Amino acid sequence: MSRSNGEGTVYRRQDGRWTGAAYVLAPDGTRKRKAVYGKTRKEAFDKLAALQEKSRAGIAATPGRLTVRELFETWMRDVQEARLSPATFQTYEGYIRNHLVPLLGAKRLGQLTAADVRAFLTIKTREGKGAATVKQMHAILRSALQHAVREDLVPRNVAKLVVVPTPPKQDVEPLTPEEARTLLKTAQGTSWEALWTLYLGVVGHDVVDAGVEA
Template sequence: MSRSNGEGSVYRRQDGRWTGAAYVLTPEGTRKRKAVYGKTRKEAYDKLAALQDKSRAGIAATPSRLTVKEFLETWMRDVQEARLSPATFQTYEGYIRNHLVPVLGAKRLGQLTASDIRAFLAIKSREGKSPATVKQLHAILRSALQHAMREDLVPRNVAKLVVVPTPPKQDVEPLTPDEARKLLKAAKGSSWEALWTLYVGLGLRRGEALGLRWGDIDLENGYL
């Protein structure tokens, strides 16, 4: 598994992972040392060989100056858009644009650490974001970094080193019959009367009620 002089090297790190490193072509037209990683010596060797084959063919390696913002935008556009439903994609995009990018976006992807992620999540908690939102932000970042690791953009997924507590389950105290009657009386005649009637009468969740279309309703037969 040895390589000739000038063809790079493969060695084992202290954490047990194998690393292959060699000088390859960059987008700027220069040659810089780049590393790839694998769980076994052969995996690292094969990744290094593939990287060097691309370099010899004139294909530049991914720039090391890639920022978290640039990576997340590319990940969403090229990977997640085809996988997610439109609604979920918009939710992810909003989390990234409004929360992840303002705090972590300018940092280089390869320099992102577990401490950075812990600090980011702590900031969001202090801002009053719910435990469920904090957990979702961590999940998005963990998923994105897992893809980055598969693409050899980072040596490991540092988000996996951060433990986020599971949000406590909230007990729901339903309205009493008297409270339900008062609510419907207060809503009577307002533009929200139909919505509140559905909530109280059928126990629909918010997403279920707001997602209804006229085609879902049969007024003649009283069917929803």
């Protein structure tokens, strides 16, 4: 359903929800595109009409009551579950549940600032989390917030304003064939045998063959 004369549109999303969107008065005095959502066409239409009525009365649209935790929930369910492998999805979910939500989840999405993101990353670094782990948490938050920008839930992605240093690359010296054979002999009969055999098989079949024959 569309509305004439630039009054906004109501349409159905791929996930089945209905969205109403229009340009309305923002707190800074400009007009910005704002979206509302509903389970039915009528619900979305009515919400959009109420929003536009307030705008015509000079009442600016304020950020919604959606929290960061609720954003993560909908983003993971509606976007990432179908996109990610089960293992990667589980990794994301673990970072969100154990780290991001406890510190940022209660924040209103529209009130989240770059300073909040920076403080979160500082806390995780002080807790002893490695640089690569901190960078991964930042990447997950940044991706979720970019989804919020596309959905017109927030005007900008504050996580993009925070720069996370790239973890330095570490030079790894490969095992010599003799070291590989020793490692495989030591691991034989233990729970680590399959893991090290697989790992060394990926690194070099000649090394594994030498170890198995030894």
